[in-house]
Amino acid sequence: MKILFVSSGNRKQGLNPIIRLQAESLEKVGVEIEHFLIFGSGFLGYLKNVFKLRTLLKTHPVHLIHAHFGFSCVVAQLAKGKIPLVVTLMGTDILGHKNEDGSISLRNKLVLWINHYFANHVYEKAIVMNQIMKDILSKRKNPTYILSNGVDTSLFYEVPKSEALQFLDWDPDVHHFVFISNPARPEKNFPLAEEAVKLLQERGYRVQLHAVFQEKSENLKYYYSAATALVLTSFHEGSPNVVKEAFCCNCPIVSTPVGDVSITTAGIEGCFIGPYDSVGFSAQLEKAIAFSTASGRIKGRQRIDEMGFDSQIVANRIKRIYEESIGEK
Structure with missing residues (x-):
């Protein structure tokens, strides 16, 4: 064929x-x-x-x-x-x-x-x-x-957080949020992610937002594994692959109610849906920090199997x- x-x-x-x-x-x-x-x-x-x-x-x-x-x-x-x-x-x-x-x-x-x-x-x-x-x-x-x-489960998988932080040369005492998309694309709504993280910084949280764009696919597992959470703030998506990639790496997720994200993340502890305003979205980021501190990772790999992704x-x-x-x- x-x-x-x-x-x-x-x-x-x-x-x-x-x-x-x-x-x-x-x-x-x-x-x-x-x-x-x-x-x-x-x-x-x-x-x-x-x-x-x-x-x-x-x-x-x-x-x-x-x-x-x-x-x-x-x-x-x-x-x-x-x-x-x-x-x-x-x-x-x-x-x-x-x-x-x-x-x-x-x-x-x-x-x-x-x-x-x-x-x-x-x-x-x-x-x-x-x-x-x-x-x-x-x-x-x-x-x-x-x-x-x-999603290629042999390409995306969780690596030890210490190894991922060392690979990326990131400060282990900072909560890192990853935005895996081109921040210049208006529909990805990067300013919301920036504003929400800034609010946390103003409240004394040690947090950093990383816009990851045009990175090799084989390196993305390090970003997901090192991150406190994936941040997705888009106005519209279909079924975003970044969510499935994050699942493979058991990375917590904070997203707007876009595409099928509310459905695919439903019932997973450590996944949070936030509104399209910086105050409300920052509150969900704060929940992700609390979850990461207490539990660390989500059962995302299990969801990949359940949904046939x-x-x-x-x-x-x-x-x-x-x-x-x-x-x-």
Whole structure:
């Protein structure tokens, strides 16, 4: 079974690590994966890739195309011909790209309308991250699967805190919070994390916030293992991988009620959901400090097993979707 992954190539560090890890997990279950990367900005920039992809498919046959995220899915749809297509919609492409004040610009409303139109009326099979996204696509008549991205449990695991602190050269007498995302992206809402940590510092807590961006995947386990908690303050997410990575490392979590985080963390002692204001969010950070002091780590690895988040389990589910799609054709 030969599958062509279609996704953006605009990232400076190359292929999106989530997509790369998914491809690797599929290869482990016997699926041959090749990649077509899209270069360009805006809808028109993406459309220029339709002809390139169509030309490639004429000379390079595949059994199915799997497109990831927003306009990459539109390009694949316009270029695919009779080849089966599965799309993965990952969050902002359906939920919207918000500004720092939580609003959506006119330009991004147009982007959202295009993505909603194709998702509701055109795509054959769609994978979404959570029930909220599926509900938004209520006009779909074709199959929609809720299947969040898996996590490589052999890559993410807890290491002794002393070892992690030494690797990162962090002060062991400070409570460290990690923000695993690009702080410049407005929808990630980094200012809330900054303001909440600052309030704790003003109250005498020895705390430090670390924005971790473009770090190698193999090093992230040290950040999760050294941290008092992962901090997630986004306006919108699908099913954030950072939460599953934190689970693997048994790292406490403090998050806004975004995406499926309230569901995936429900009942786990050491995971806290905070509001979108700095005072309320800092109170949840304070709870995380108390938990870390008393108990240290959460039972996150257990939740990975309970919810089937292991990347190989997810890969087998995706493989079955491929087989259904190819069989129908």
